Amino acid sequence: MRHGRSLANNAGIIISSLEDGSGGWGLAEGSLPDIRAALKGSGLSRDTVFFSSPFKRALETAWCAADYLSAEEVRIDKDLRERFFGDFEGTDDKNYHRVWQDDGKNPDNGNHGVESPRDVLYRLKNFIHRVDMFYSHRTICLVSHGDPLNILLTHTAGLGVEEHRNIVSMKTSELRPLFP
Numbered sequence: 001m002r003h004g005r006s007l008a009n010n011a012g013i014i015i016s017s018l019e020d021g022s023g024g025w026g027l028a029e030g031s032l033p034d035i036r037a038a039l040k041g042s043g044l045s046r047d048t049v050f051f052s053s054p055f056k057r058a059l060e061t062a063w064c065a066a067d068y069l070s071a072e073e074v075r076i077d078k079d080l081r082e083r084f085f086g087d088f089e090g091t092d093d094k095n096y097h098r099v100w101q102d103d104g105k106n107p108d109n110g111n112h113g114v115e116s117p118r119d120v121l122y123r124l125k126n127f128i129h130r131v132d133m134f135y136s137h138r139t140i141c142l143v144s145h146g147d148p149l150n151i152l153l154t155h156t157a158g159l160g161v162e163e164h165r166n167i168v169s170m171k172t173s174e175l176r177p178l179f180p
Contacts, residue, residue, distance in 0.1 A: 004031030006057035021055035034173040053080040079127035086113025
């Protein structure tokens with residue numbers, strides 16, 4: 001699940017550092033109905049274990065979702081954090097496109113100090129491996145961010161990580177299965 005619409009989304013700025021994203025920039029007013037709507041008919045239940053990025057916008061989404069389903073487990077994992085956008089931290093979100101153009105040419109793109117798509121995929125695969133060892137018998141809902149989720153979805157679709165902008169991007173509050 002991608003986090004709900006955030007204050008950073010509304011402001012049109014990139015908030016990708018753990019320090020900035022964990023301390024502020026939570027959900028925007030009016031996000032909760034969208035989160036609840038995404039869960040209706042999703043098949044998730046009170047037995048779902050929520051794993052969330054430590055960013056405030058993702059944690060608030062996970063807590064809202066867990067509350068809606070009366071689920072008891074929300075766990076935080078740094079591997080679900082936003083992709084770090086380096087020099088573009090705190091700048092206009094139009095800069096995402098500059099990064100994505102470079103990503104399409106190079107899965108190891110680290111221009112401007114950004115975290116490469118391959119590095120994002122590595123940490124997400126590591127997370128899934130760790131969680132699967134202990135929760136393989138449970139339904140898991142990951143609450144994360146647009147780029148990390150798109151990168152993971154690209155991988156599970158059998159595409160190269162550099163193609164992560166060639167799939168339909170997740171909208172805020174969207175819930176999508178990783179392994180359909």
